[in-house]
Amino acid sequence: MRIFAATSRYVQGDGALDLLGQQCQVLGRSAFVITDTEIAQLLGERVINSFQAADVACSLQIFPGEITHAAIAVLARDAMGFGADMIVGLGGGKALDTAKGVALRLGLRSVSVPTIASNDGPASAAIAVYDDNHIMQDILHLPRNPDLVLVDTRVITNAPVRFLRAGIGDAISKKFEAEACAAAGAHTLLGTPASITGLMAANTCYEIIRKHAAGALRAVEAKEVNDDLEALVEAAVLLSTLSFENGGLSLSHAIARGFSYLNRANGTLHGDHVAYGLLVQLVMERRPTAFIEELCAYYREIGLPTRLEDFGLNHPTPEEVRALAVNAMVSPSAARFAPPVDADQLEAAIKRVEQLNP
Ligand SMILES: [Zn+2]
Structure with missing residues (x-):
C-alpha cells in the first residue's frame, strides 16, 4: 500500500497575488481571509481587489497572534457568520495554520498564500496548534491538503532574508530524512511506506537547493526576482512538503522539536533548527566526517547554523544539551530511524556536531 497526497493546485510567480481571486473562483463564492495587521496593511487592498475582480465575496480578518484552539474557535464563528465557502490564510506560518484550523473546524476549502517561504x-x-507560551500542543490534520497554494515571489523578496534561509534549512534535510525513514522501514505521515514520487521530490529538493540557494538568497537581498529564486521557492514551499508528507521525517525534525524547549533559543526559526538537526542526524548515520564537514562549509556559505552558539546559546550548558536530546525524543520522528535511538545517543551526537564546529 502507498498513499500520495498533495495540494491540488500550486501557483507561483512574480505578481501571482493578483490572480488569487481568479484562482479561487472554482472553490466557491465567498472567501474568509485570515491575516495579521502588518500584511493587511501591505497587501490587503490588492487581495480585496483581486477577489472583487473575480466576483468572489471577501472578508479580511486580522487574527490575534498565536494559533490556539480558542483563537480558531472565535474565527470559525466569524467565518460561519460571513457565510464563507473557503478559508484563506495570508501571511506567515501562524496566519496560515490558523486559517487551516478554521477550515478544518468548519469543513471548508482551504487556501494558503504564504508571504514568506520559511x-x-x-x-x-x-496544522500546529500552540499554547499561549508557544509550546506545541497538538498537530491536527486537514482531511485533504489545501485546495490552492499561491506564492507571489515578488512578495517573498520583500520579507527579511532570514525567512527564506530558514525555508532552505527546513527543506535541505528532506532527502536524508526520507532515506532514513525508508531505511528504518517506517511509515510516512500518511501511514504507508514512502511513494516513489515522495522520494523523487526529496531528492530533487536537495539538488535544487544546492544549485540555487546561494543565488536565491542574493536575489532576496537585492529585492529582485530571478530564476534562482523561482527554483528555490518551488523547492522550499512545494517540494519540501511533498517530501515530508510522502517521503517521511526522521531525526532532523525530532531535534527541531527539542529546540522549542530551549529558552535561550527563543525567537529562532524552525527551519534553522531542522538544518542543525540534519547535522546531528548525519552523525547518527555515521557518515564520514568529510561528508559532514562539506555540508557544514556549505551551511556557512549560505548562512545556516552549524552550532548551538548560532542560536544564541553561547557556551551551551550540559543541561541545555541534555534538554535538547531528551525533548527531541518526544517527537514521533525520533522513532523513524534505525537502529533505534535514545536520548544518550542524541546527546553524544549533538556534542560531536559542536566539536566539528568549534
Ligand atoms: Zn519542518
Whole structure:
C-alpha cells in the first residue's frame, strides 16, 4: 500500500497575488481571509481587489497572534457568520495554520498564500496548534491538503532574508530524512511506506537547493526576482512538503522539536533548527566526517547554523544539551530511524556536531 497526497493546485510567480481571486473562483463564492495587521496593511487592498475582480465575496480578518484552539474557535464563528465557502490564510506560518484550523473546524476549502517561504507548512495538511507560551500542543490534520497554494515571489523578496534561509534549512534535510525513514522501514505521515514520487521530490529538493540557494538568497537581498529564486521557492514551499508528507521525517525534525524547549533559543526559526538537526542526524548515520564537514562549509556559505552558539546559546550548558536530546525524543520522528535511538545517543551526537564546529 502507498498513499500520495498533495495540494491540488500550486501557483507561483512574480505578481501571482493578483490572480488569487481568479484562482479561487472554482472553490466557491465567498472567501474568509485570515491575516495579521502588518500584511493587511501591505497587501490587503490588492487581495480585496483581486477577489472583487473575480466576483468572489471577501472578508479580511486580522487574527490575534498565536494559533490556539480558542483563537480558531472565535474565527470559525466569524467565518460561519460571513457565510464563507473557503478559508484563506495570508501571511506567515501562524496566519496560515490558523486559517487551516478554521477550515478544518468548519469543513471548508482551504487556501494558503504564504508571504514568506520559511517552512514547509503552506502546502501541507498539518496544522500546529500552540499554547499561549508557544509550546506545541497538538498537530491536527486537514482531511485533504489545501485546495490552492499561491506564492507571489515578488512578495517573498520583500520579507527579511532570514525567512527564506530558514525555508532552505527546513527543506535541505528532506532527502536524508526520507532515506532514513525508508531505511528504518517506517511509515510516512500518511501511514504507508514512502511513494516513489515522495522520494523523487526529496531528492530533487536537495539538488535544487544546492544549485540555487546561494543565488536565491542574493536575489532576496537585492529585492529582485530571478530564476534562482523561482527554483528555490518551488523547492522550499512545494517540494519540501511533498517530501515530508510522502517521503517521511526522521531525526532532523525530532531535534527541531527539542529546540522549542530551549529558552535561550527563543525567537529562532524552525527551519534553522531542522538544518542543525540534519547535522546531528548525519552523525547518527555515521557518515564520514568529510561528508559532514562539506555540508557544514556549505551551511556557512549560505548562512545556516552549524552550532548551538548560532542560536544564541553561547557556551551551551550540559543541561541545555541534555534538554535538547531528551525533548527531541518526544517527537514521533525520533522513532523513524534505525537502529533505534535514545536520548544518550542524541546527546553524544549533538556534542560531536559542536566539536566539528568549534
Ligand atoms: Zn519542518
